[in-house]
Amino acid sequence: MPHVLVVDDEPGVRESLRMLLKDEFDVTPVGDVDAALAVLDERAVDAVLLDLVMPGRTGIDFLRELAERNDTPPVIVLSATRAVATAVEAMKLGAADFVTKPFDVDALRIKVRKLFEHRALEQEVVRLRDAVAGRTRLGRLIGQSEAMRAVFRTIERVAASRANVLISGESGTGKELVARAIHDLGPRRDERFVVVNCAAIPATLMESELFGHEKGAFTDASMRHVGKFETAHGGTLFLDEIGEMTPAMQAKLLRALQERTIERLGGAQSIAVDVRVVAATNRDLEREVAQGRFRSDLFYRIHVVPIALPALRERREDVRLLAEAFLTRARDEAGRGPRRFEPETLIALERYAWPGNVRELENAIERAVTLTEGDTIAPTDLPDEVQIASRTESLRDEVRAGRVDLESAVLRFESELIREALERSKGNQTRASEQLGITRRLLKLKMDRCGIGAAAGEEAAPSEPD
Ligand SMILES: Nc1ncnc2c1ncn2[C@@H]1O[C@H](COP(=O)(O)OP(=O)(O)OP(=O)(O)O)[C@@H](O)[C@H]1O
């Protein structure tokens, strides 16, 4: 049942609102602003009915206070007809709607209901949009390699449980997508998915970020802050880059996971939290444990279900599928662009080692879609490093197949690098030699041997000893 907070100084009004709404909503009535803020700190509130004129702090003060926070519920203002100016101010401060007192019972109930219908509608729109975009049960995750299929099976299996999951993999392998898929497939899908990037938050702020703090807990704590653990209550907490956590924080996190309660900094009471934790790391956490940099007890607690994402170069059969999907998406987004890859382009994509994994591939395709004028993406539309790697790789294939001997392969490789350096320096040999880390004399010597002319691009056929 949605939780509605009623704030009004008149007990009679509070009671009648409670009676009016109690069949459809879980109602908490309070008599002043301080009590209302305390409820917001303790529990998730889905909507607020707020009286404006109250002794002590007013409804306007409450709205100002809300404006400073994030993730606040919508507010319906209850105002006496005389106070129109105040009602206008309330709307400016972000109130969603208002009703005039004495209120029409049906009108009020309809307004509250509409608030929730609107939210449900928004969620439905998101769901439908995803469905239309062809997103599957696994969200945007794509892959047909055996390694990825195994990952998908694990995701489907663990999504239903509350088990803590540790996702490991190099940068750009899709750890965050996997974490989201686990959340979206599980019973918590309608609750929050809260991300904490442990690498991005300074160690000194981490505790308050995770557990929150009370007003005055430290010098800068001018307001009470609800931490990510509490925000994620009922949902999933994604601890990205958990390997970066300091030993002190590791100990506190372990306690929170064991006890399933947290304490805000400067707070006296423990707060029960029901949170599913999914963590990710691009480090080898097992080694970090062996070297004493990561607590083993915490490791075992988050490592209940391990998911290791293979690097893209270890599943080259996914490259084509991913590339096609990114092409379609980039085209749809731009409303223009090439439709296909040349066969050579796909081969080049498959040959490259993708040190930045799927993210690097995604960027390369997006860039190619912007650059390509025609209907097909040529190898030359790909980033330099992909083109170079592809050429050396094809040379390697020819050596392996015995079609080219080592000596001429090395020569060809050398001449290719020299030509590229000259192209980049627009024929300036001094700059090209600096870039290659050799003297200008040596560059000249090599250019002669490879048959590269002094004017860049002018060349004779490389001499091939047989
Ligand atoms: N299997 C996949 N299918 C489709 N897109 C993917 C896949 N894997 C990764 N991506 C895309 O690649 C990009 C990087 O993915 P993500 O952010 O999940 O990686 P990560 O492992 O968390 O990287 P990092 O360690 O750098 O944070 C995202 O834009 C994501 O959409």
Ligand SMILES: [Mg+2]
């Ligand atoms: Mg990530």
